Amino acid sequence: MxxxxxxxxxxxxxxxxxxxxxxxxxxxxxxxxxxxxxxxxxxxxxxxxxxxxxxxxxxxxxxxxxxxxxxxxxxxxxxxxxxxxxxxxxxxxxxxxxxxxxxxxxxxxxxxxxxxxxxxxxxxxxxxxxxxxxxxxxxxxxxxxxxxxxxxxxxxxxxxxxxxxxxxxxxxxxxxxxxxxWDCSDGGLDWLAIENENGTVRNKLADYYQLMCHQQLYRGKPLYKVMDIIRTVKQTCPEMCVCAMTHVVSDAKGTLIPLITANCTEKDLEHPPASLPPSTTTLRLEGNKLTSIGELVQNPQYQTLMDLYLDNNSIQSVKEWEGSEWFSTFRVLSLRGNLLKQIPVYAFDKAFQGNNNIMHVFLGHNPWRCDCHFIPRFQGLLLKYKRVIRDLMDIRCARSDDKTISYVQISTMALGDVCRNSDVNMPISTINIVNLVLLMLILIVVGRFVYDWHKFRATGKLPWISSILP
Known part of the structure; x- marks a missing residue:
């Protein structure tokens, strides 16, 4: 007992x-x-x-x-x-x-x-x-x-x-x-997403349209709406990628807006996917064989992306983003481990300054060109946006025979190391020559005006040009 x-x-x-x-x-x-x-x-x-x-x-x-x-x-x-x-x-x-x-x-x-x-x-x-x-x-x-x-x-x-x-x-x-x-994520009830509306299982669920999701990603959202979104994601995800709904929010009218992540990492892709699930906000293309961002800029489906990860590809230039609307609205951009030697600094500065969504940018582990023409402007950009550019320690000069700049961290390097001796004599562009000529002409006109003004006050004689005018 x-x-x-x-x-x-x-x-x-x-x-x-x-x-x-x-x-x-x-x-x-x-x-x-x-x-x-x-x-x-x-x-x-x-x-x-x-x-x-x-x-x-x-x-x-x-x-x-x-x-x-x-x-x-x-x-x-x-x-x-x-x-x-x-x-x-x-x-x-x-x-x-x-x-x-x-x-x-x-x-x-x-x-x-x-x-x-x-x-x-x-x-x-x-x-x-x-x-x-x-x-x-x-x-x-x-x-x-x-x-x-x-x-x-x-x-x-x-x-x-x-x-x-x-x-x-x-x-x-x-x-x-x-x-x-109910947990509407993977391993919960996500299998319901592939069930047809008039399928065997759906017909047995007497209160299907009353079910609510309770786990943190979809808390308080109607289960049937979340299942409809998951079904769409599964049907429209590119074959080489894995797609998942990472979150869902509601607008002022109560319409559900999904946040979709398409993961296409390490698939040996030479081109990005031609299409993505609707409302895809994050695209991961790390570890592929991309050499250009041209298709990313031209494809309208990519304009809704907020986070773009392009690490460890073979991208050599990003000039196509200059003037792009997406470049002024993105949230996260990662270009680590590519073949970038330089970027259009002015375009990056303009985009960053007008982008209210920007959170993180990653530019490390690229073979950056370190000369007096590029580094002063690039270093200024890095320091101006150091709270956004999160991997400053990995942004370094490419390997060089000059040990004073080889693999040196660009944000902290002394400009004297790259702008010395003959490097200081930077080539003068055509536009600068025109500006210098205009400046000289302006100085000549102003100087002549001052001379004539003093002469008129002393002698009362008008300048020669005034005497011949009708």
Whole structure:
């Protein structure tokens, strides 16, 4: 007797700990519990009442219902406030083989089902309500039940569900799933996305349009809308890429706007994908064989991108972005590990200055040209936007025979190391020559005006040019 009391106390303590924050590694898995999970463990505080073939048992089963062969009287079993976190349904079926209806209600500690109902089960309806510690009902629990017609799983804390839970039972007609904490991401209910609107599974879900997503990415969003978006992403994702909806937001009208990531890394691509899923905001093209950004600029589908990762390709020039609308709206741009020697500094400065979305830019591990024509302007850009350009330590001069500049960090290098001796005599461009000529002419005109003004004040004689004008 003392041993039984001790075991009961121990199990109740474990169950209480589970409800206050102890999370089991195999939560809601039939193989996650190695104990006996016996129906006879909770008889001390149990009470059972029989009326019209309905047996109602609270806080366990009384010993008389587990020892006497009166199971033929029971067609409907109601289990209330089950005190443990495990129920052995195999034992339940053997004790009550003639059940037609099974209700498990308000069992807030229950989180594991051990065993499963086999093909001899006569149960036609299962109801589970207010099982607030239950994350998942294993498909194996019911998939062999030949007579199950209704499965009511409303008002629990279910997060995941396997397809076979609904598809498995051969005569299952109606399933209720509302008011649960459904996880709409991969591994949760994402398999519903590939189910046709009039498919077998969808037709069995009586409250499909009432289901809500509860995990952080899609919290509070209607499940059917999220599934529609996931379906579109799966159908429009390029074959060589992996696409996922990383987040979803709502606009002022309540329309869901998905944030899609297309991951096409290390696929030996020489050209970017010709198309992307609608609303793709992040594109990862690292580790491919791209040599140009021309197709990225010209393809209108790329204009909605916010984050673009082009690391470890063979891109030599980015001048196509000069004047591009996308270049003034992007959020993240990564060009690490390419073959860039220089960039149009003025275009980058203008785009960065007018871009209110910009967060991160990465330019490291490129063979930057370090001469007096490029470095002063490039260094000024790096220092001006050092809060945005996040890898300044990796932005270095290319390998050179000149040890004073070889692999030197550009943002901190002394300009005297690149602008010395003959390097200072930078070639004068045509536009600068024109500007110098104009400056000289202006100085001549101003000087002549000052001379004539002084002469007029001293002699009262007008300048020669004034005397011949009509």
């Amino acid at each position: 003392l041993l039984r009391v001790f075991k009961t106390f121990l199990l109740l303590s474990l169950a209480q700990a589970a409800t206050t924050g102890v999370t089991l590694r195999n939560h809601n898995k039939t193989d996650g519990f190695d104990g006996p999970c016996l129906l006879s463990e909770y008889t001390n505080r149990a009470s059972c009442t029989l009326y019209n073939e309905v047996l109602l048992c609270a806080r366990g089963f009384t010993s008389n219902w587990l020892t006497k062969a009166r199971y033929h009287l029971i067609s409907h079993l109601k289990i209330l406030e089950w005190p443990g976190y495990c129920v052995n349904v195999g034992h339940l079926q053997s004790h009550f083989p003639y059940l037609r209806t099974l209700d498990i209600i308000n069992s807030t500690i229950l989180k594991i089902f051990k065993g499963n109902f086999d093909s001899s089960s006569k149960i036609e309806k299962i109801t589970m309500h207010d099982l607030t510690s239950l994350w998942e009902v294993p498909a194996s629990l019911v998939e062999n039940m030949r007579h199950l017609q209704v499965l009511d799983l409303r008002n629990n804390s279910l997060r995941h569900m396997k397809e076979n839970l609904i598809r498995g039972p051969p005569v299952l007609e109606t399933v209720y799933l509302a008011n649960n904490n």
